[in-house]
Amino acid sequence: MLIGYGVIWFGAICALLSVVMYALSGRRSALIRWARWGFIGAFLGIVGAEAVLQYALLTGRYDLQYVFSFSEQSLSPWMKMASAWAGQEGSFLLWALWTGIYGLILMRTAGGYERWVMTAYGTVVLLLLGILAYQSPFAPLPKPDPAPPVWPPQDGFGLNPSLENVWMKIHPPIIFAGFAALAVPFAYAIASLWRGEFHEWVVRVRPWAIYTTTMLGIGLALGGYWAYETLGWGGFWAWDPVENTSYFPWLTMAAGLHGVMLQINRGRMVRWNHLLMAIPFVMFVYGTFLTRSGVLAEVSVHSFDALAKSALWILLAMLGGGLLLTVGLWAWRYRSMPLPANTQAKPISREVVLKWGIGLLVLSALISLVGTSWPLISKAFTGQMVALQPSFYNQVHAPWIILTALLLAAAPMLTWRGMTLDEILQRLTKGWMAAVATGFALFFAGFREPLTLLISVLLAFVVFSNLGAIWRRVRTSKVTLGGFLTHVGLGIAILGLLISNFYEVKERVVVVQGQDTMALGYRWRYLDMTGNEKFPGDPLADKFNRVRVEVASHDEKFIVEPRFYQDQRRTENNNVVWPHIVRWWNHDLYVAFFAPPQVDASPITIRLHEKEKATKDGYTVEFLGFETGGAMGSEGFRAIARTRVSHPEWEKPVEVEPFRVVTAGGVIPIPVPLPDGSQILVGQMDVSQRMVEFQMIMVPGKPETNPRWVIPLEVYVKPLTILVWLGPPLTVIGGLLATVRRARDVRYGVPRAQGETPPPPAPRQVVPRGKKARLRRPMPEPLSAKAVEKS
Amino acid sequence: MKPGSIAMIVLVLAGLAFTVRAFINNASPYVKVAQLSEIQREVHLPLKPLQQTVQFDIKTMTLTFEGEDETGKVKVVYPKGKPNNFEVATQVVVIGEMKDGVFHARDMLVKCPSKYQGEQQTAQK
Numbered sequence: 001m002l003i004g005y006g007v008i009w010f011g012a013i014c015a016l017l018s019v020v021m022y023a024l025s026g027r028r029s030a031l032i033r034w035a036r037w038g039f040i041g042a043f044l045g046i047v048g049a050e051a052v053l054q055y056a057l058l059t060g061r062y063d064l065q066y067v068f069s070f071s072e073q074s075l076s077p078w079m080k081m082a083s084a085w086a087g088q089e090g091s092f093l094l095w096a097l098w099t100g101i102y103g104l105i106l107m108r109t110a111g112g113y114e115r116w117v118m119t120a121y122g123t124v125v126l127l128l129l130g131i132l133a134y135q136s137p138f139a140p141l142p143k144p145d146p147a148p149p150v151w152p153p154q155d156g157f158g159l160n161p162s163l164e165n166v167w168m169k170i171h172p173p174i175i176f177a178g179f180a181a182l183a184v185p186f187a188y189a190i191a192s193l194w195r196g197e198f199h200e201w202v203v204r205v206r207p208w209a210i211y212t213t214t215m216l217g218i219g220l221a222l223g224g225y226w227a228y229e230t231l232g233w234g235g236f237w238a239w240d241p242v243e244n245t246s247y248f249p250w251l252t253m254a255a256g257l258h259g260v261m262l263q264i265n266r267g268r269m270v271r272w273n274h275l276l277m278a279i280p281f282v283m284f285v286y287g288t289f290l291t292r293s294g295v296l297a298e299v300s301v302h303s304f305d306a307l308a309k310s311a312l313w314i315l316l317a318m319l320g321g322g323l324l325l326t327v328g329l330w331a332w333r334y335r336s337m338p339l340p341a342n343t344q345a346k347p348i349s350r351e352v353v354l355k356w357g358i359g360l361l362v363l364s365a366l367i368s369l370v371g372t373s374w375p376l377i378s379k380a381f382t383g384q385m386v387a388l389q390p391s392f393y394n395q396v397h398a399p400w401i402i403l404t405a406l407l408l409a410a411a412p413m414l415t416w417r418g419m420t421l422d423e424i425l426q427r428l429t430k431g432w433m434a435a436v437a438t439g440f441a442l443f444f445a446g447f448r449e450p451l452t453l454l455i456s457v458l459l460a461f462v463v464f465s466n467l468g469a470i471w472r473r474v475r476t477s478k479v480t481l482g483g484f485l486t487h488v489g490l491g492i493a494i495l496g497l498l499i500s501n502f503y504e505v506k507e508r509v510v511v512v513q514g515q516d517t518m519a520l521g522y523r524w525r526y527l528d529m530t531g532n533e534k535f536p537g538d539p540l541a542d543k544f545n546r547v548r549v550e551v552a553s554h555d556e557k558f559i560v561e562p563r564f565y566q567d568q569r570r571t572e573n574n575n576v577v578w579p580h581i582v583r584w585w586n587h588d589l590y591v592a593f594f595a596p597p598q599v600d601a602s603p604i605t606i607r608l609h610e611k612e613k614a615t616k617d618g619y620t621v622e623f624l625g626f627e628t629g630g631a632m633g634s635e636g637f638r639a640i641a642r643t644r645v646s647h648p649e650w651e652k653p654v655e656v657e658p659f660r661v662v663t664a665g666g667v668i669p670i671p672v673p674l675p676d677g678s679q680i681l682v683g684q685m686d687v688s689q690r691m692v693e694f695q696m697i698m699v700p701g702k703p704e705t706n707p708r709w710v711i712p713l714e715v716y717v718k719p720l721t722i723l724v725w726l727g728p729p730l731t732v733i734g735g736l737l738a739t740v741r742r743a744r745d746v747r748y749g750v751p752r753a754q755g756e757t758p759p760p761p762a763p764r765q766v767v768p769r770g771k772k773a774r775l776r777r778p779m780p781e782p783l784s785a786k787a788v789e790k791s
Numbered sequence: 792m793k794p795g796s797i798a799m800i801v802l803v804l805a806g807l808a809f810t811v812r813a814f815i816n817n818a819s820p821y822v823k824v825a826q827l828s829e830i831q832r833e834v835h836l837p838l839k840p841l842q843q844t845v846q847f848d849i850k851t852m853t854l855t856f857e858g859e860d861e862t863g864k865v866k867v868v869y870p871k872g873k874p875n876n877f878e879v880a881t882q883v884v885v886i887g888e889m890k891d892g893v894f895h896a897r898d899m900l901v902k903c904p905s906k907y908q909g910e911q912q913t914a915q916k
Binding site: 347363367371374375378384385386387388389391392395396399508510594595596598600710712 | 795806809810813814816817818819820821822835849852871872873886
């Protein structure tokens with residue numbers, strides 16, 4: 001696919017042009033037209049690449065490595081399109097695509113910041129296109145030697161069946177929408193430091209920061225739902241490195257957005273906001289490096305592919321360059337950044353609470369960052385790799401969530417200016433009462449572990465306090481509800497995660513065909529399989545096979561249909577589990593296989609060489625000889641064992657031909673019925689030794705020879721999972737509301753609520769120390785709300 | 792010093808101490824078979840399972856197998872059933888500790904499918 005390479009190189013050259021022209025446009029403003037067209041060219045290159053890839057996937061160009069590896073003809077068109085991000089190259093392309101889209105918006109909305117911010121942003125686009133140029137999704141499939149008769153292949157190796165679900169269609173695009181958006185605050189932070197302007201940029205970056213945090217949040221939530229719905233370990237979150245690498249950028253960006261709020265409203269955090277806005281992007285690149293380079297392969301349950309060397313170097317350059325640039329520029333500008341007027345905030349004020357909140361968010365992010373990196377750190381320093389158990393994160397976050405919840409509950413009731421202890425307690429009373437009532441309700445519902453109960457009450461406190469704030473604002477017709485709504489959603493979601501995880505009841509239920517099993521207050525009974533059920537056919541190789549198990553208690557009865565599938569095309573990671581979830585309003589019953597379904601039977605076995613004869617349990621079996629049918633090695637090929645069987649109670653011996661047949665699902669023995677109702681089959685065969693093991697099953701009077709399915713199920717009862725589904729949508733709605741609201745601020749200026757906040761105190765100019773610093777030009781005047789409006 | 796900042800320092804120190812303690816309690820080193828006799832704590836042990844030694848009791852869901860690395864062999868008991876990909880696993884990481892010459896695994900990591908996999912399998916078709 002030369003055109004694929006072509007559009008990527010075209011995009012990369014345009015991006016380079018754009019970056020150079022933007023950088024030079026300070027002296028000659030006419031160049032800015034070139035720079036803009038350059039960026040549009042880069043964007044078109046990325047869009048073109050995605051279009052070519054989609055075209056290749058939809059038309060089945062299996063001569064491309066990527067299409068061959070991740071797509072197949074039997075997929076629905078939508079699924080074929082979704083396989084565009086099933087692999088490394090495609091997910092980089094998705095990242096680049098979102099980055100391109102945001103770039104266009106940024107270019108139009110950056111106003112006076114365009115030159116600086118687009119130079120930094122364009123560099124990110126350029127590096128992404130560079131990675132795509134070296135790790136191209138359009139690489140041809142290497143021709144094996146000796147070449148197969150049909151070339152190129154007519155069908156793909158296929159998408160991993162565990163990805164073949166609706167979440168695959170929506171989760172990657174959304175989480176990459178968040179990841180890609182991280183580059184915008186990064187570019188703004190770099191631009192602000194470069195330009196030496198420390199006020200306007202926070203107003204401009206705020207909607208982006210809120211949007212990024214929101215998209216990452218919804219991406220994380222969707223990832224959790226995906227894990228819960230399809231992976232079969234009964235949880236939403238496991239502190240796996242892959243999850244953590246999207247968790248710590250998210251938290252840091254959330255901290256940053258509160259820092260930006262503080263600066264806009266109170267003139268604080270001027271020095272730290274650059275780091276909080278820029279570092280999340282660097283963290284994400286670092287996380288991409290961790291998960292794509294294979295360095296954590298032994299630690300994670302996910303499997304990783306290593307990137308191509310040159311692409312990895314570009315990624316490392318992005319990581320090192322981004323970090324050095326941020327820290328270097330920041331250190332260079334540190335002394336010239338204005339400090340706020342030295343007015344001490346009252347101890348009980350929104351300002352102080354926000355500062356603590358930022359501290360806690362950064363702390364949790366750092367702990368997760370260090371924890372995820374610990375195997376590498378320990379290996380580098382001691383030579384021995386040390387991993388952290390997921391329980392580490394749970395333990396650390398127990399006190400963390402207590403403090404965070406207290407802040408989240410108090411924040412909406414506080415004013416910027418501060419208030420007395422009596423005032424705030426009075427305002428918090430109603431919310432606290434409601435929270436305590438919730439606590440009692442939980443206690444009587446049976447959720448009684450003290451620490452969990454305490455955290456639950458505090459989370460309820462967060463929810464009610466923020467709801468109260470929303471109520472107050474609705475009545476006084478103010479529209480800044482978004483932030484409170486996000487906190488309501490977070491409180492609900494975390495409460496759901498906590499309760500559904502801590503009070504989950506887990507039991508292994510091994511259901512044996514023909515026997516009832518009692519577990520978890522239910523009677524479990526194997527019914528049948530919707531696929532090829534008959535032993536010894538292999539229903540495990542049937543992708544659509546559902547194992548039907550009847551579950552009954554004294555007042556209800558339902559059927560669960562968990563699925564287990566062995567993907568025969570793969571030799572590794574080929575077992576796919578689909579859990580079945582039965583939902584009530586207050587709990588889920590989660591049923592998943594914890595091991596493959598197995599056949600339990602003790603057949604009568606007789607091992608014979610060709611022309612041999614033996615008697616066992618009355619049956620005399622004579623192995624007459626081998627025959628074959630069908631093309632050797634291909635599907636439908638049969639290895640037949642001609643056999644004569646006799647029994648004293650039969651009138652005469654019978655000649656039968658049990659065989660093993662090659663199917664898509666492997667080599668399967670096909671049994672043959674005998675006159676007394678029993679069946680004979682070829683258990684194993686060794687053609688080179690001319691030897692066969694015959695098995696007699698379903699022998700009359702010998703029930704142990706009847707094959708029975710053994711269904712090993714892991715069953716979870718998870719209370720209040722509904723909260724996990726209820727919370728995140730509220731957070732998303734709140735986040736998007738706030739994004740729109742703050743995007744309006746960029747155009748119309750930051751409104752100052754009446755009586756709420758005085759304009760930020762005039763920044764105090766720090767007198768620079770040293771000779772060199774004194775020569776520097778004075779800082780530009782800080783922009784007031786009006787000035788922002790003009791630009 | 793103001794009482795506020797003292798309270799803050801105390802809180803930060805307490806948090807730090809708590810984090811470090813949790814860190815130490817939950818750190819689990821990666822070891823080789825030869826080191827097992829020296830370490831009396833929970834460890835991560837990467838092993839290549841020897842498939843011909845695998846025994847699985849379907850009634851008790853107990854899996855026993857021998858695994859090896861370049862320093863030696865060890866017998867492993869895992870009470871939680873056979874993990875999904877176990878038969879085809881070339882490498883597992885068992886988490887647990889040695890008792891009476893047998894490694895009692897509390898947990899086991901077998902590489903599971905993710906969207907980042909695929910390439911090495913392509914060559915096999």
